[in-house]
Amino acid sequence: MGYDFDVIERSWVYLFRDGMTFSVTLTLLAMLGGIVLGTLLALMRLSPYKTLNIIAGGYVNIMRSLPLVLVIFWFFFLVPYIGGWLTNSNQPMKVGAFASALITFTMFEAAFYCEILRAGIQSIPQGQVSAGQAIGLNYRQTMSFIVLPQAFRNMLPVLLTQTIILFQDTSLVYVISSTDFLGAASKIANRDHRLIEMYTFAALVYFIICFTASMYVRRLQTRISIIR
């Protein structure tokens, strides 16, 4: 029995149009949501208010201590009930697999983005904050014009590296029967009995995307660094 790589050519459209679109869309949306939520969490963790510290700290520690697969499952069953409760209905809300995955990844990744941004914010010298305050900027303005732009720039490589990991992790949605790129490849592999060919091809595609992205991150790092 020889190898039959023609299976790739036959399933090409399905793999990319359905599978890869799902993976990429989920990654990008979860990254955006995760960074926004992560920034809020980081600001809460660094705020002088104890209650905010505890809430954000607890959230981050819980998320970082749970296996991602567990959270994906958990939210898949939990979110419909929370949705029902929020909309005051007796029935669990109908939440599609994609929406559920998006909520899960956003909330899970936010914990990691939070820690990256917290380090980024703490790397900005106190003198910069004082200088912002000295010209009359309030807390929100000091954060949004002085601290966060510098923190984001310092942390962009790490943020993007975390996003590459997120992209790889989206393949875990197979547990809730969503079809991402790997899921699509897996379905074809089983249907046509071409396991080695399809998994090899999938591995190659993930490698090319992630490796290219990390090379790009490295180049970006030198381009955007602040002139000192």
Place this chain on the structure above:
Amino acid sequence: MIEFKKVSKSYGNFKALDNCTTQVSKGEVVVVCGPSGSGKSTLIKCVNGLEPFQKGELLFNGVSLGATKTNLPKLRAQIGMVFQHFELFPHLSVMENLTLGQIKVLGRSKEQANEKAQKLLDRVGLTSQAEKFPGQLSGGQQQRVAITRALCMDPIAMLFDEPTSALDPEMVNEVLDVMVALAKDGMTMMVVTHEMSFAKKVADRVIFMDEGRIVEDCSKDEFFAHPENRKPRTREFLEKILTH
């Protein structure tokens, strides 16, 4: 304009400021000197609320700094501050450094802010540096930009926290020249510095601090002309910095 009434501040058992009472009138230039750790930076940072204090009262232009209802950002916008390490915003160009506060705090239009910034840049001799980033300027140039940034807000008083101590010696004078010009224009200034030449040239009064206390507070002429009237701690300090 600035009035300290028995201001005290402590970190645990360490007294950063101990019962400090003094005042600065409009148009007055007051030099604050003293050994490191004597509380002189802390003293001037109390004036714009960058350092909170626990006891006493501090009034700027009639507004109490200690009161919880005081709008600190609004108050700070009236007080210019220059830092030892410049603290320009490294991710913004010189022009953006100069216009940020004007636009966001004073609500000026971009055109107004640019015009104001350019006019003041010309005055400190940095006309052609507007589009550069702080990291591309020398220390002396950066400090002049920092002074300009404060002046762009049309402050009614200026605070200087060791403005020349992070500079290479050959750049000290270009910064002092700007400060002397400002003093001669009648700006109210509190200046923490070891540059006694600056104090002799433009100061009205000199405050000497040690261990969080104001040890001397007298006119410049009295301070320098009659060392025999100074307290031993002051004389010791002056001998150390004036013998060279």
